Amino acid sequence: MFTRTTTPITSILGISIILLTGCGGGSGSSTNTSNNTTNGATPPDTTWQAAQFQPAETFANYCANPRTGLDPFENTAYPDKQGNVAHEKMWLRSLTHETYLWYDEVADTNPSDAENVAQYFDVLKTFQTTPSGNKKDNFHFTQSYEDYKKESQSGVSSGFGVRWSTISSTPPRVYRVAYTQDNSPAEIAGFKRGDTITAINGVSINSSDTEALLLGLNPTSGSTHTFTLAREGQSEPVVATVTAGDIALTPVQNAQTFNVNGKTVGYVQFNQFISAGQSGLISAFKQFQNAGAEALVLDMRYNGGGLVDMAAQLGYMIAGPNNTDTQTNSPKVFSQTIYNDKLSANNRNVTFRNQEINWDTLQYTDTILPSTSLNTVYILSTASTCSASELIINGLRGIDLNVVLIGTATCGKPYGFSPAPNCGQVYYTIQFTSANAKNFGAYSDGFTPVDAAGNTGELGLTSNVSGCAVNDDFAHALGDPLEGQLKAALEHIKTGNCPKVVQSRPSNYEISDYISAGVALEIPQNSANNGLLFTDIVEPK
Numbered sequence: 001m002f003t004r005t006t007t008p009i010t011s012i013l014g015i016s017i018i019l020l021t022g023c024g025g026g027s028g029s030s031t032n033t034s035n036n037t038t039n040g041a042t043p044p045d046t047t048w049q050a051a052q053f054q055p056a057e058t059f060a061n062y063c064a065n066p067r068t069g070l071d072p073f074e075n076t077a078y079p080d081k082q083g084n085v086a087h088e089k090m091w092l093r094s095l096t097h098e099t100y101l102w103y104d105e106v107a108d109t110n111p112s113d114a115e116n117v118a119q120y121f122d123v124l125k126t127f128q129t130t131p132s133g134n135k136k137d138n139f140h141f142t143q144s145y146e147d148y149k150k151e152s153q154s155g156v157s158s159g160f161g162v163r164w165s166t167i168s169s170t171p172p173r174v175y176r177v178a179y180t181q182d183n184s185p186a187e188i189a190g191f192k193r194g195d196t197i198t199a200i201n202g203v204s205i206n207s208s209d210t211e212a213l214l215l216g217l218n219p220t221s222g223s224t225h226t227f228t229l230a231r232e233g234q235s236e237p238v239v240a241t242v243t244a245g246d247i248a249l250t251p252v253q254n255a256q257t258f259n260v261n262g263k264t265v266g267y268v269q270f271n272q273f274i275s276a277g278q279s280g281l282i283s284a285f286k287q288f289q290n291a292g293a294e295a296l297v298l299d300m301r302y303n304g305g306g307l308v309d310m311a312a313q314l315g316y317m318i319a320g321p322n323n324t325d326t327q328t329n330s331p332k333v334f335s336q337t338i339y340n341d342k343l344s345a346n347n348r349n350v351t352f353r354n355q356e357i358n359w360d361t362l363q364y365t366d367t368i369l370p371s372t373s374l375n376t377v378y379i380l381s382t383a384s385t386c387s388a389s390e391l392i393i394n395g396l397r398g399i400d401l402n403v404v405l406i407g408t409a410t411c412g413k414p415y416g417f418s419p420a421p422n423c424g425q426v427y428y429t430i431q432f433t434s435a436n437a438k439n440f441g442a443y444s445d446g447f448t449p450v451d452a453a454g455n456t457g458e459l460g461l462t463s464n465v466s467g468c469a470v471n472d473d474f475a476h477a478l479g480d481p482l483e484g485q486l487k488a489a490l491e492h493i494k495t496g497n498c499p500k501v502v503q504s505r506p507s508n509y510e511i512s513d514y515i516s517a518g519v520a521l522e523i524p525q526n527s528a529n530n531g532l533l534f535t536d537i538v539e540p541k
Contacts, residue, residue, distance in 0.1 A: 046086040048110050056094035062087035063423035073149040080423060088117045088423055092124055095420060101340050101430045102126040102137070118142070121427060130412070130444045139413060141428050148419060148426040150246065155276025158221045161247040162186035163271075163302055164197075165384075165472070171206040173197075175217070176474050177229075178302055179271070182250040189242040191229070194474035198237060199228040219244035232475055252280025254299075254479030257291045260494050266293040266372065267486065269478050270314075273306025273388040275359040278313070282356065285317045285370040293372050297489045298392075299380040299479075301407055301472060305387025308335060308350055308416065308434075309357070313369060315395050316352045320373025323399060324352035333437040334395040337416070340431075352395075374401075378489040381407035381449070382472055390414065391434060393447050393465065398436025405449035405467035406489045412446035436461075451498045468498035 044058050062083025071078050089111035097103050105126035114120035125140045150156045161184020167174035177195040180187040197205050200216035207213065216225040221244050229238040251272040258265045266288035270277065288296065296318060312334040321327040324334075331351040339346050356367040379385075379393060390410050396403050414434050420427045435441035440461040449467030473484030481490060491499040 041081050043081070043083045043087060044090075046084075046090050046111075048090075048112065050108055050110075053094050053097045054090070056091055056098055059083075059087045059091035059094065060422060062091070064088060065423070067424055085117055086111060089114065089120045091422055092117070092121050092427065095427070096124040096429060099340070099343065099429065099431045100125070101415065101433060102128075103340055103342075117425075124429065132445045134412070134445060136444070137430055139415065139417075139428070139430060142425050143428075145421055145424050145426055148421070151249070151274065152419075155249045155251075155274055156246045157249055159219060159244055159247055160184065160186040160189075160191075160242050162191050164217065165302075165474075173205045175205065178472075178474075179253070179269075179478055181247050182253065184247050185242045185245060189240040190238065191227075191240060191242075192231065193477055194232050195229040195238065196231075197227060198230050201226055202228075221245055249274065249276055250280070251277030252284055255280075255284035255287055256479060257288065257293060258481060258490060260295070260490055263294045263493065264291050265295040265297060265490065265493055266291070267297045267299065267479060269299040271300075271303050273303070273308075273310045273314075275307070275310075275357070277306075278310065278357060278359070281314060281317065282370060285372060288372050289370045294374075295376065295378070295493050296372050296374055297378045297380065297406075297486060297493075299486070300385050300389040300392070301380045301382040301485065302384045303386070303389040304384060304411075305389055305391075305413070308337070308388055308391060309353060311335070311388040311391045311395065312350050312353045313355075313357075315392060316354045317369050317371050318374060318377050318392075319352070319396060319399065319401050320371040321354065322373065323375070323401060324354070326352050326354040332399050334398070335391055336435045336437075336439070336441075338433050338435065338441075343431075352399075376402040376404060378404045378406055378467075378493065380485045380489065381405055381410050381447070383408060383411050383446070386411035387413040387416065390443065390447060394434070394436045394440065394443065397461065397465075398438050398440065403465055403467075404489075404492060405447060405465040406492065407449060407467075407470055407472070407485050409448040410443075410446040412444045414441045414443055468492060470498075 043062050044054070046059075061079040061081050063080045064083065064085045064087075066080030066082055067078040068080075069078065070076065093108075093111060096106055100106060105128055106124055109123060111120055114123065121142060122140070125137045128136045130136055147158065150158070161181035163178040163180070165176045165178040167176060175197045177186075177191050177193050179193055180191050199205060200213050203209055203212045205213065215223070216227065219225055224241060224243040226239060226241045229240065231238050249272060251270060251274055253269040253271065255266075255268040258267060266284070268281075268284040270281065298318070315334050316324050316326055325332050331353075333349045334352045335350045337346075337348050337350060353364070354369050354371075355364040356369060357363070358365050377396065385407070390413060393403050393405065393410070394414070415430045415432065416434065417428045417431045420429070433441055438461055443463040445463065447463050447465045449469050450464040451468055468488050470485050470488045476483035479486070481487060488499050491497070
């Protein structure tokens with residue numbers, strides 16, 4: 001978490017269910033520590049007493065395997081001190097008790113009952129459910145400090161640069177290419193949207209050897225893997241060998257305009273609310289502004305979230321100064337950030353922002369962002385449309401902008417967190433919920449497009465949003481006007497009605513395939529391969 005200035009930028013992250021690995025590794029107990037010291041510091045006592053909590057800072061940076069030397073990302077010494085696994089667990093326990101949104105729903109289990117740090121972190125959350133029966137907290141995860149810093153500071157992530165769409169994680173498994181990062185190893189190797197994995201390194205995608213499959217789906221940097229892919233309209237399989245590396249992420253893709261009955265319509269695919277995306281968004285909206293765009297299609301079907309203040313910037317670029325009052329000293333509220341009852345003094349409003357951010361100095365500049373100044377926006381969605389992406393939907397509806405949702409229900413995450421680094425890992429535990437200017441934030445089961453029979457007007461502040469239900473179409477490239485969701489949006493712009501569409505599904509699979517039992521193969525979703533975003537708190541002036 002950056003703490004350089006005083007006006008915080010808040011953040012929300014996309015859906016995350018990953019394989020957890022603790023910094024200390026191995027097992028540990030909650031017995032008293034030895035008297036090892038580093039720089040004169042005496043490790044604190046780690047005796048567990050039910051319902052008795054010391055401040056999290058008491059245990060911070062006491063590590064089973066402390067790092068030494070300079071942090072290459074900050075050019076400062078690592079803060080780690082010699083401790084043990086119990087210190088890392090006790091830090092997580094206190095952090096949860098202090099900051100977790102639903103801290104009173106977390107059982108205070110003895111840390112020694114968990115085999116390792118990762119296992120203990122996995123139980124430090126609520127296990128209650130949403131009104132529909134889904135997990136209330138489906139967003140509890142961790143990633144390495146190095147991966148977090150690469151992505152947050154440089155817009156770089158390890159992998160092939162391919163976003164997989166998981167249609168079925170149990171046999172018969174279905175994993176398809178959603179998109180590739182520009183100039184990535186996957187793009188160069190010839191991966192194309194819609195390609196379906198049939199084997200990885202010669203191992204069938206339906207094999208019980210899930211460990212072998214995950215080596216390809218979640219590769220280590222420098223490792224080489226061979227994918228066998230089925231391609232639509234091609235009888236012979238495609239075999240592609242690709243080497244994982246550090247991938248420069250391209251959050252903004254396919255910015256272009258269409259002519260629909262004499263009306264200029266802007267389209268942009270936006271994948272990630274990260275700092276590297278700011279320049280791309282500015283370029284896209286300058287293009288739309290210069291073209292006199294009268295309508296906008298924002299493709300966020302794979303956008304898992306990210307920076308809240310970047311969402312506030314994008315909200316302005318869509319709605320413009322008149323709808324957001326950003327030309328005055330009292331801009332409208334984009335989102336309310338609401339913490340648990342212990343931290344209610346931190347509750348605050350995030351307003352629409354019309355200024356560019358200098359991400360090196362973490363300051364707002366005097367440069368005013370471009371804007372289409374529209375009263376209606378079309379948003380393309382799937383279950384991977386999450387968090388800060390949903391914040392755009394909710395924030396714009398909060399100022400009575402007409403949002404038309406084209407696609408399927410979004411993920412349902414009106415929550416966010418600050419990354420919490422400790423001992424080489426960064427932990428993400430839900431710390432706040434959000435609401436729009438009208439105090440609406442009840443969309444824990446996602447926003448659902450509902451056909452309003454040609455009426456694009458506001459349906460009211462519920463999780464139903466005026467629009468059209470259209471499945472993702474893997475048979476066409478993103479940005480292709482014949483692609484199902486974009487085609488539906490353009491048709492709606494033209495006629496005001498939802499088109500009659502055939503709901504797409506992967507070829508060569510029957511509906512019964514999706515309910516087959518088998519061993520689930522879950523891709524760790526903090527990887528670039530699956531497009532999941534980090535979250536970041538920065539504090540620009």
